[in-house]
Amino acid sequence: xxxxxxxxxxxxxxxxxxxxxxxxxxxxxxxxxxxxxxxxxxxxxxxxxxxxxxxxxxxxxxxxxxxxxxxxxxxxxxxxxxxxxxxxxxxxxxxxxxxxxxxxxxxxxxxxxxxxxxxxxxxxxxxxxxxxxxxxxxxxxxxxxxxxxxxxxxxxxxxxxxxxxxxxxxxxxxxxxxxxxxxxxxxxxxxxxxxxxxxxxxxxxxxxxxxxxxxxxxxxxxxxxxxxxxxxxxxxxxxxxxxxxxxxxxxxxxxxxxxxxxxxxxxxxxxxxxxxxxxxxxxxxxxxxxxxxxxxxxxxxxxxxxxxxxxxxxxxxxxxxxxxxxxxxxx
Numbered sequence: 001x002x003x004x005x006x007x008x009x010x011x012x013x014x015x016x017x018x019x020x021x022x023x024x025x026x027x028x029x030x031x032x033x034x035x036x037x038x039x040x041x042x043x044x045x046x047x048x049x050x051x052x053x054x055x056x057x058x059x060x061x062x063x064x065x066x067x068x069x070x071x072x073x074x075x076x077x078x079x080x081x082x083x084x085x086x087x088x089x090x091x092x093x094x095x096x097x098x099x100x101x102x103x104x105x106x107x108x109x110x111x112x113x114x115x116x117x118x119x120x121x122x123x124x125x126x127x128x129x130x131x132x133x134x135x136x137x138x139x140x141x142x143x144x145x146x147x148x149x150x151x152x153x154x155x156x157x158x159x160x161x162x163x164x165x166x167x168x169x170x171x172x173x174x175x176x177x178x179x180x181x182x183x184x185x186x187x188x189x190x191x192x193x194x195x196x197x198x199x200x201x202x203x204x205x206x207x208x209x210x211x212x213x214x215x216x217x218x219x220x221x222x223x224x225x226x227x228x229x230x231x232x233x234x235x236x237x238x239x240x241x242x243x244x245x246x247x248x249x250x251x252x253x254x255x256x257x258x259x260x261x262x263x264x265x266x267x268x269x270x271x272x273x274x275x276x277x278x279x280x281x282x283x284x285x286x287x288x289x290x291x292x293x294x295x296x297x298x299x300x301x302x303x304x305x306x307x308x309x310x311x312x313x314x315x316x317x318x319x320x321x322x323x324x325x326x327x328x329x330x331x
Contacts, residue, residue, distance in 0.1 A: 006057075006058050006060070006199065007058050007059045007060045007062075007063045007159075008058070008059060008158065008159040008160075008161075008199070008237070009059070009156070009157070009158050009159070010059045010062045010063055010156070010157050011066075011102060011154060011155070011156050011157075012062060012065065012066055012067070012068055012154070012155055012157070013066060013067045013068065013152065013153075013154050014048040014068050014120060014121040014151075014152070014153055014154075014155055015048075015067070015068065015069045015070065015121070015150055015151070015152040016045055016046060016047060016048055016070050016121045016122060016123040016124065016150040016151050016152075017044075017045030017046035017047075017070040017071045017072040017073060017086035017087075017123045017124065017150050018045045018072040018073070018086075018123075018124045018147050018148065018149050018150040019042050019043070019044055019045045019072070019073045019123065019124035019125045019126040019127060019147030019148040019149075019150075020042025020043040020044075020045075020072065020073035020074045020075040020076065020083035020084075020086075020126045020127065020147045021042045021075045021076070021126075021127045021144065021145070021146045021147045022039060022040070022041050022042050022075070022076045022126070022127035022128045022129035022130065022132070022144035022145045022146070022147075023039035023040050023042075023075060023076035023077050023078065023081075023129045023130070023144055024037075024039050024129070024130045024141075024142060024143060024144045025037070025038055025039040025040075025077070025078040025129070025130065026038065026039075026140070027078075027079075036131075036134065036139065036140070037129075037130040037131045037133075037134050037140060037141055038078055038079055038080050038129075038131055039076055039077075039078065039080075039129030039130040039131050039144050040076030040077050040078070040079070040080045040081040040082045040083065040129045040131070041076045041082045041083070041126050041127065041128050041129050041132065042073055042074070042075050042076045042082075042083045042126030042127045042128075042129075042145075042147045043073030043074045043075075043076075043082060043083035043084045043085040043086065043126045044073050044085040044086065044123050044124070044125060044126050045070065045071070045072050045073045045085075045086045045123030045124040045125075045126075045147070045148070045150050046070030046071045046072070046073075046085070046086030046087050046088045046089060046123045047070060047088045047089070047119045047121070047122050047123045048068055048070055048088075048089050048091070048119070048120050048121040049088050049089065049090045049091065049117050049118065049119055049120065050090075050091050050093055050097070050099060050109075050111060050117070050118050050119075050120050050157070051090050051091065051092050051093070051111070051115065051116065051117045051118075052092075052093065052094075052095050052097075052111040052112070052113055052114055052115060052116040052117075053092040053093065053094065053095075053114070054094075054095050054114045056092060056093060056094040057094050057201065058094065058159070059093065059094070059097070059157055059159055061092075062091065062093075062157065068089055068091065069089070070086055070087065070088060070089045070123060070150070071086035071087045072086050072124075072147070072150065073085050073086045073123070073124070073126050073147060074086075075147070076126070076127070076129040076144070080129070080131055082126070083126060085123075085126075086123055088123075090117070091120075093111055093157060093159075094111075094159055094162075095111060095112055095113065095114065095162050096110075096111070096112065096159055096160045096161060096162040096240050097110070097111045097157055097158065097159050097160075098110045098111075098157070098158045098159075098160060099111075099118070099120055099155060099156070099157055100155070100156040100157075100158065101153070101155065101156070102153070102154035102155055102156050103154070105156075108120065108155075112162075120155055121151050121153055121155070122151070123150060124147055124148030124149050124150045124151070125147070125148040126147050126148075127144060127145035127146045127147045127148070128144060128145040129144050129145075130142065130143060130144045132144075132145075160237055160239050160240040161199050161201065161215050161237045161240055161241075162213075162240045163201060163213045163214060163215035163240065163241050163242075164212040164213045164214065164241070164242050164243060164324075164328055165204075165212060165213070165214045165215065165241060165242070165243045165244075165245050165324055165328075166214075166215045166217055166237070166238050166240075166241030166243070166244050166245065167179065167214065167215065167216050167217055167245050167247055168217060168238060168244050168245065168246050168247065168262055168266075169246060169247035169248060169262065170248075170258065170262070171218075172249075173247040173248060173249055173283060174247055174249065174283035174284055174311055175216045175217070175247055176200070176216050177311040177312065178216075178247070178281075178283070178309070178311045179200060179202045179214055179216040180202075180311075181311045181312075181314070181317065182202065182204045182205075182214065182317060182321070183202025183203055183204050183205075183214060184202065184203070199215055199216060199217055199218065199237050200215070200216040201213060201214070201215050201216075202214050202215075202216070204321065206321055206325055210325075212324070212325070212328060214245075215237065215241060217237050217238055238266065238273060239270060239273065241276070242276065242277070242328060243276065243277045243278070243279060243324060243327050243328060244266075244273070244276050244277070244278050244279070245278075245279050245280075245281055245324065246259060246262055246278060246279070246280045246281065246304070247281045247283050248280070248281075248282060248283065249282075249283050249284045250282050250283065250284050250285045250287070250288055250296070250308070251284065251287075255282065255296075255299065255300065256299060256300070256301055259280065259301055259304075277327045277330065278304050279304065279305055279306075279307070279320075279323055279324060279327060280300065280301065280304045280305065280306040280307070281306070281307055281308075281309050281316075281320060282296070282300075282306060282307070282308045282309065283309055283310070283311070284310060284312075285308040285309060285310045285315060285316065286310035286312060286313035286315055288308070293308050296308075305323060305327075307319050307320050307323055
C-alpha cells in the first residue's frame with residue numbers, strides 16, 4: 001500500500017434527503033361526488049449510511065467526495081398512496097473506521113464488522129396526508145403536514161487499522177525492514193528518521209499455512225501524545241492491534257529508558273493500550289555475539305518477553321514469529 005494512496009482521515013459534508021409532503025385530497029369517482037379525505041403520507045428522505053467492507057484498507061475513495069447528497073422523499077398522493085422513500089446513499093469504509101461530529105468532535109460510532117451499517121445523517125420524515133388528521137369533529141381536513149427538512153452536517157471519518165501485531169518504536173528502529181522481510185509488503189526503507197509516514201500492512205506467513213497481519217506504524221517520538229511529530233495521527237492506529245511489538249535497536253544508549261518513554265507515550269494517549277499483550281524485539285543484532293547478548297538480557301525489562309533479531313541477517317525471525325503466535329493464541 002503506497003503512502004500516497006493511504007488516506008486515514010476524511011471530512012465530508014452529508015446532506016440527507018427531505019421528507020415528502022403529505023397530500024391534501026378527497027375521494028372522488030363517478031359514484032362519489034364528495035368523499036372523505038384520502039391524501040397519503042409523504043415518503044422518507046434518503047439516509048446517509050456508513051457500511052463496513054473488509055475488502056477496503058483506506059478512505060482514499062472518499063478523499064475527493066466532499067459533498068454527499070441523498071434524494072428527497074416523494075410526496076403522498078390520492079387513494080392513501082404513500083410517496084416513495086428517497087434513495088439512501090451508502091458509503092463503504094474499511095473496518096476500524098470511526099465516525100465523529102465535525103463541530104463537537106463527539107464519537108458517533110465505529111464500524112468493526114463486515115456489512116455493519118450505521119446511519120450517520122438520517123433523512124427527513126415524510127409529512128402526514130390529510131387522511132391522518134380526520135376525526136369525529138374534523139371530517140374534511142383541508143391541510144396536510146409538510147415533510148421534515150433534510151439535515152446538512154459535516155462529519156469526520158477516521159481509520160484505525162485493524163491488525164494482529166502493531167510495530168511500536170522510535171524512527172529508524174527497523175520496523176519497516178522487519179515487515180519487508182516477514183511479509184510481501186514493500187514499505188519505503190532508508191537510513192533517515194520518518195521514512196514511514198503512512199502505516200503499512202503485511203500478511204505474515206506462519207507454519208502449516210497459518211498467518212497473521214502485521215502493521216508498521218510510523219515512528220513515535222517523545223511528546224507524541226501532545227501531537228509532536230504527527231504523533232496523534234500515528235497513535236490512533238495502535239489502538240486496533242491485538243499485540244504491540246516494541247522495537248528498540250541494540251545500539252541504543254539505554255534500552256530500558258527508551259522502552260519506558262514508549263510506554264509513557266501510550267499511557268498518556270490512552271491508558272487502555274497498556275492492557276494489550278507486549279513483546280520486545282531488540283533489533284540490528286547481527287553485530288552482537290552470544291556473550292554480549294547474554295549480558296544485555298540481564299538489563300532488559302523483566303515484565304516483557306524479549307527476543308534479539310536482525311532482519312537483514314534473518315537472525316531470530318523464526319523465534320519472533322513463534323513468540324508472537326503464542327501471544328496471539330494465549331486466550
